[in-house]
Amino acid sequence: MNESTVSERSLPLATRIRRTALTAACTLAVLLQLQPTAWADTWSSVHAPDTRFSISMPGTPHLEDGTQSTVVGDVRVTNLVAKDGDSIYSVSVSFLPAFVTNFVGEQKVYENTQGEILKRFYAKRTGWARKTRAGHTGRVLTFEVPGEDGKVSMGGTAEMYYQDGKLVVIAAVTPQGETGDADRKRFMTSAKLDHAPSADVPAE
Helix, strand or coil: CCHHHHHHHCCCHHHHHCCCCEECCEECCCCCCCCCCCCCCCEEEEECCCCCCEEEEECCCEEEEEEEEECCEEEEEEEEEEEECCEEEEEEEEECCHHHHHHHCHHHHHHHHHHHHHHHHCCEEEEEEEEEECCEEEEEEEEEECCCCCCCCEEEEEEEEEECCEEEEEEEEEECCHHHHHHHHHHHHCCECCCCCCCCCCCC
8 A cells, every 4th residue: 555545545534525526537626624513503505606506505514616727727616515513515516618528528527526536535336327407417426435433434425417517516425324314315305406596605
């Protein structure tokens, strides 16, 4: 095992989930500095800036909206991340140049996104299928993350959709069990791809 592998495996789960944003054929390491949080008492609907996407998230999500340099040029990436106890919920929206998907195709974008998520979490894939939401067909990935330091293993779900030049990646990782599974399902099913926003989510 080389030094880079040891270093990557030593990263906490919250750091790994913040590194799952993908811009077409290349991946972006999203470095969001989140502080540990207690369990959130309330969930509320939030909107990703300059999109018609909304989702229900616990507490106050951390918002990062900026431009990142990639092999395909500068790409705007918006990330929303919420931590609720040991659970992590994230949304990443990458505003991709049209030529990227025209060149590599949506299927390759989805395959690369899947591979990056599994790699970052050292996860075992348990499912991979097409999924249609609000008329948009994307992919859904389910996976299992081994428990760390004697903790219970984590269950993960990620959905990805490409629409109107935007790649939307929705991901949740929660402790396996009745409560964690229910929270993960609540998060994923609350996503709306074509919801007209009334206000943007406040940034921390």
